[in-house]
Amino acid sequence: xxxxxxxxxxxxxxxxxxxxxxxxxxxxxxxxxPWYQQFPGKGPALLIAIRPDVxxxxxxxxxxxxxxxxxxxxxHIMDSQPGDSATYFCAASMDSSYKLIFGSGTRLLVRx
Amino acid sequence: DGGITQSPKYLFRKEGxxxxxxxxxxxxxxxxxWYRQDPGQGLRLIYYSQIVNDFxxxxxxxGYSVSREKKESFPLTVTSAQKNPTAFYLCASxxxxxxSLYGYTFGSGTRLTVV
Numbered sequence: 001x002x003x004x005x006x007x008x009x010x011x012x013x014x015x016x017x018x019x020x021x022x023x024x025x026x027x028x029x030x031x032x033x034p035w036y037q038q039f040p041g042k043g044p045a046l047l048i049a050i051r052p053d054v055x056x057x058x059x060x061x062x063x064x065x066x067x068x069x070x071x072x073x074x075x076h077i078m079d080s081q082p083g084d085s086a087t088y089f090c091a092a093s094m095d096s097s098y099k100l101i102f103g104s105g106t107r108l109l110v111r112x
Numbered sequence: 113d114g115g116i117t118q119s120p121k122y123l124f125r126k127e128g129x130x131x132x133x134x135x136x137x138x139x140x141x142x143x144x145x146w147y148r149q150d151p152g153q154g155l156r157l158i159y160y161s162q163i164v165n166d167f168x169x170x171x172x173x174x175g176y177s178v179s180r181e182k183k184e185s186f187p188l189t190v191t192s193a194q195k196n197p198t199a200f201y202l203c204a205s206x207x208x209x210x211x212s213l214y215g216y217t218f219g220s221g222t223r224l225t226v227v
Contacts, residue, residue, distance in 0.1 A: 034215045043218030104154040
């Protein structure tokens with residue numbers, strides 16, 4: 001019940017296309033859902049995050065869509081660029097637990 | 113600038129040797145964490161600490177030890193009992209309960225290799 005399942009494992013998108021990464025969770029007590037971006041040899045950096053009281057959050061080309069009833073959330077990268085090529089992790093937590101549960105990651109490659 | 117500093121960036125360990133990875137933060141965060149990342153894998157929690165002088169085992173604590181004597185510091189020791197220590201180690205910190213969306217701040221990692 002503590003798992004966060006992420007798919008796909010890898011994704012190849014042409015420049016200008018839309019990248020979509022999906023995550024699903026079981027624990028309905030989760031109330032914080034961030035996405036992290038990691039470049040090779042670097043630590044992950046927070047990209048965008050959402051709480052379950054909203055169904056969508058947009059920051060520039062990055063959008064989180066959240067479906068509370070289905071217990072799923074997804075990251076959409078519009079107009080994908082080669083510089084977006086990185087590994088993306090979804091995560092979930094209950095604030096009081098102090099612990100983020102991470103998905104297994106998606107390696108995104110955006111072709112020029 | 114506020115942030116997390118991990119050192120060293122690269123570390124080589126001989127068989128049977130203990131090594132210590134450093135993690136320092138100046139964000140005034142209460143909670144700190146250690147994760148292990150293997151090539152092409154996700155992040156696995158080793159240990160975490162919610163407050164000074166207290167810490168809990170994560171999912172893969174065997175062969176590792178930590179201390180939290182100061183709020184700013186959370187060093188990780190990889191002991192000789194850890195049979196497969198070659199990995200990328202990430203330290204993170206957070207300020208739980210602040211109702212913010214900022215979550216974790218990660219360090220830049222230490223790559224440990226057994227030679």
